[in-house]
Amino acid sequence: AQTVTQSQPEMSVQEAETVTLSCTYDTSESDYYLFWYKQPPSRQMILVIRQEAYKQQNATENRFSVNFQKAAKSFSLKISDSQLGDAAMYFCAYRGGGSNYKLTFGKGTLLTVNP
Amino acid sequence: NAGVTQTPKFQVLKTGQSMTLQCAQDMNHNSMYWYRQDPGMGLRLIYYSASEGTTDKGEVPNGYNVSRLNKREFSLRLESAAPSQTSVYFCASTRTSDTQYFGPGTRLTVL
Numbered sequence: 001a002q003t004v005t006q007s008q009p010e011m012s013v014q015e016a017e018t019v020t021l022s023c024t025y026d027t028s029e030s031d032y033y034l035f036w037y038k039q040p041p042s043r044q045m046i047l048v049i050r051q052e053a054y055k056q057q058n059a060t061e062n063r064f065s066v067n068f069q070k071a072a073k074s075f076s077l078k079i080s081d082s083q084l085g086d087a088a089m090y091f092c093a094y095r096g097g098g099s100n101y102k103l104t105f106g107k108g109t110l111l112t113v114n115p
Numbered sequence: 116n117a118g119v120t121q122t123p124k125f126q127v128l129k130t131g132q133s134m135t136l137q138c139a140q141d142m143n144h145n146s147m148y149w150y151r152q153d154p155g156m157g158l159r160l161i162y163y164s165a166s167e168g169t170t171d172k173g174e175v176p177n178g179y180n181v182s183r184l185n186k187r188e189f190s191l192r193l194e195s196a197a198p199s200q201t202s203v204y205f206c207a208s209t210r211t212s213d214t215q216y217f218g219p220g221t222r223l224t225v226l
Contacts, residue, residue, distance in 0.1 A: 009155075035214070045158075045205065045217035091157060101146050101165070101209050102173065105157040 002027045004094050006106035013082045014114050020067075021077045021109045023092030031097030034068070034075045039108075040088040048090070051075065079111075087113040117141050119218035121206050127224045128196045136191040136221050138206030144216075146209050147189035148173075149181060151202040152220075158205060164189055196225045 003026045013019035025034070036048040051059045051068050058066050063083075067076045079086055092106040122137045138147065145166050150158040150173075160173030164183040178200060180192045189208075193200055206218040 004157075037217075043203065043220045045207075047214050047216075050214060101211070101215070102148070102160055102163060103158075103207075103215055105150075105159070107155060107157040 002029075002094050002096065002104045004092055004104050004106040006090075006092055006109050008109045009107070010110045010112070012112040012114060013079070015082055015084060017082055018078060018080045019082055019111065021079075021090055021092075021111070023075045023077070023106055025073050025075065025092075025094050027073070027094065027096070029096050033095040033097075034066075035093040035095070035103070036064070036066070036075075036077045037091045037093060037105075038086075038088045039091065040085075045091075049077065082113050084113050084115060087111055119206055119208055119216055121204075121218035121221050123221060124219065125222050127226065128193075129226050130197060132196050132225075133192065133194050134196065134223075135193075136204055136206075136223075137188070138190065138218060139188045140206075140208040140216070141187065142208060142210070142216065143186070144208035144210050145186070146211075147183065148207045148209075148215065149179075149189070149191045150205045150207065151175065151200075152205060153202050161191065161204075193223075196223075198225045201225045 032053045034051045038046045049061045063080045089108045093103045119140045148163040149161040162181040164170045167186045204221045207215040209215045
């Protein structure tokens, strides 16, 4: 079974600074997808960014980018120019290439942004 | 577009009571999912329905049943609630290889 590990239960960053959240995963599949979801205090799960394993280029979405290291099974999220609204719980998730599209989540990293 | 909707938003039950959590999506998605979120545990899959007419167990199915009523609706039933089922429950849906979209969650407390 696939596992997703987020080794940082909590992180903090100063407003306007850059922070990197770590995620590692374990799989024997070659075709899969990786996601970062954000969960603010409102509890809503919001997709931040996704990465297809077959793509070598790292995904970017505005201030959010990933460092995808397939051989190392590592998928970190970098948040640049951090804003107060970035404060949230961040979850890394894995989805295999099969047809059921199930997600396996890490336990999350709570990000605090200090003004 | 409402996306994924869940009812109720909050619920308090006594041990042994039953209830059904409702989920509906208006995005014409084939696959639907039920997750539970507990502190320090992330989200764990309870049941899923890869397509209309099919349901399968996820990681933590014990104590739950599901019904895929039609393509839009996927309900989760607790037949005899236990305090261990106190959690936040999320429904999600996806088309095929697309992203999963989540509902707003239901906070359930079992006393």
